[in-house]
Amino acid sequence: MSDSMTLPLHMRRTAFDPDPELMTAREEEGVRRVRTAFGLDAWLVTRFADVREVLGDAERFSNAGTSRFQFPGTADVSEEQRRKMRAGNLLAFDPPEHTRLRRMLTPEFTMRRMRRLEPRIRDIVSDHLDAMERTGPPADLVTAFALPIPSLVICELLGVPYEDRDDFQRRTNRLLDISQPPEVRVASQQESRAYMTDLVGRARAEPGEDMLGMLIREHGDDLSTEELTGVANLLLLAGHETTSNMLGLGTLAFLRHPDQLDLLRKEPERIGAAVEELMRWLSIIHSGMSKVTTTEVELSGKRIPEGEIVVCSLPAANRDPEFIDDPGRFDIGRGDLGHLAFGHGVHHCLGAPLARMEMRIAFPALFERFPGLRETETPAEFRSFHIVYGLTTFPVAW
Known part of the structure; x- marks a missing residue:
């Protein structure tokens, strides 16, 4: 059975490109x-x-509203377990609950804080390039470079033992793979x-200098253990899965x-713009960002009732000719x-400064070394x- 027969329209792709039918739906209907x-x-x-508009309006388009819907595999999960x-x-969550949680985390992801991490990220990238060089070609770029670098960075930042990475990566893979039975995905989430x-629990007993320790020291009375767990879980998952696929x-x-690679080599100062163009052109969060309407709304002439x-679709939006000329072309000369x-609005990616820094360091270092x-x-x-689009394997030589 082919991907197109089983995947929802907005997740179908051919290599880097969204399905042509998705582009047609955007041009002809806008909302389907x-x-x-x-x-x-x-x-x-x-x-x-x-x-x-949807991402920027948390009042009319709610994240919290999705919890009312029964998702496959959750029939036996009690309301208390769901909570x-x-x-x-x-x-x-929506504001104000979302605002309360985010306010505690935002200081950790400022550009100023990220710059403190820069030397360590450079060392981590160099170490993995050294290992690739020692081992020699061919190599799988996913396992040798793309996956371990963001994983190690987020582990160190959060205070998660890096030796646990195989287990958490396996769980994340099962959780984000929609071809897995729902029960398997729910079990992975619970694990x-x-x-x-x-x-x-261990960090509460002995807070370290990492982000988990900081949250416990500064907000330990404001955050329950369940909330700390959820925050750390989201940061660990998002922190390694997204950047590694990019x-x-x-x-x-x-x-x-x-x-485009030649242009970047000749003009390395373009790396910032190159990262933004890659983000736009690839749009790896392709599974759709879900909201629930809190009132009747109208989008592209379609009336959508309350409670829907x-x-x-980020890939469709980021390749909209109304937004950008010749949207299907990968062109690092565009700038941001x-x-x-x-994302956009209150749920704009908290870790965007970290992801940008990792990419701005890793791409030039890789192409310079090899x-x-x-x-x-x-x-x-x-x-x-996968909820996050990417590569399973990527054999390279040099």
């Missing part, structure tokens, strides 16, 4: 009724202006929380667009034009069934 990956009916929003699984997950609950896909994008699920790949980096005869494997 669809069935989500979880079997629920929703309104798919595809135009840049509409997606920006515990939601606790601390910023994506499950992840159990692991993090234990870690939070590093893998981004490298492949450059190798398949040698003119609305799914925002205000893409939506990190000027002859190339794909092998074994092609990279794309994975569509």
